[in-house]
Amino acid sequence: MRVTTTLSLPRRPSSVTRARHVLATLLSLTDAAEDSRGHLAVLITEACTNAVLHADPDSTVDITIVIDDDVCLLEVGNRGSIPAGAGLDAALPAPLTVGGRGLPLITALADTAAFVSGPSDQVLLRVTKHLTGVRTSPVP
Template sequence: MSIWWSLHLRREAASVPLARRLLLDAMRTEGVDPDISFDLSVALTEACANAVEHGGNERSAGEAPGAYRVTAYLDGERCRIEVADSGPGFPARRVVRRAPTTAESGRGLRMIEQLVDHVHFRNRPGHGAVVSFDRVLNGARTPC
């Protein structure tokens, strides 16, 4: 079975557990290993927390101001998640993947990299940042 869902959420801390619970429930329904479910839910939490903190109040096409979007696909073998906000995007002068562990920000993005198989950070010019990541659900991990 395949499951696909998309949420448009307000940039409020209370929205983060909602997205996490929906993902965990979908993976439980699909019989995903609890350890893999936990890793993906932590990665989703970090991506959502970034959207809430840095997402901005601009309006993206089809979204309310100050909102962000979470989309997840579970196809039985792989889970793919995308979190998109309407903020200023990732700073061009800083490479997101190289934030040191002692940095004031960026640690959550490093954590996402450690929990998933593939991750991509990108800007949508004039429309915010997007964090997308995926992981194989059968336990076999491929490196980022």
């Protein structure tokens, strides 16, 4: 099964919840196991939260979700720039009660995660996650 959707949401905290609900709805169409669904909920929450917090003020949060058999691809983009020193190999901050957990959590839960090229003024985070429990389509 292949399911694709694209969202362009306003840069506000409620958009994080909306994106998570759309992803959960799409995942409900699959046989994905609860652990995969939970990991993806954290992944989209952290990616969208970062976009809301760090995007240019008049930017939208642009999200693409693709579920293709047993793989889920998430792309979260916004207008802005990657903060200096931010990377997907960052360690968790100490103490854990402050910000800065998003990218390390994304790295820990995703199968792949990378900032990829997009339009010159765009930040685009691409995340993939293999879904456990999903039966892949038989080859005809």
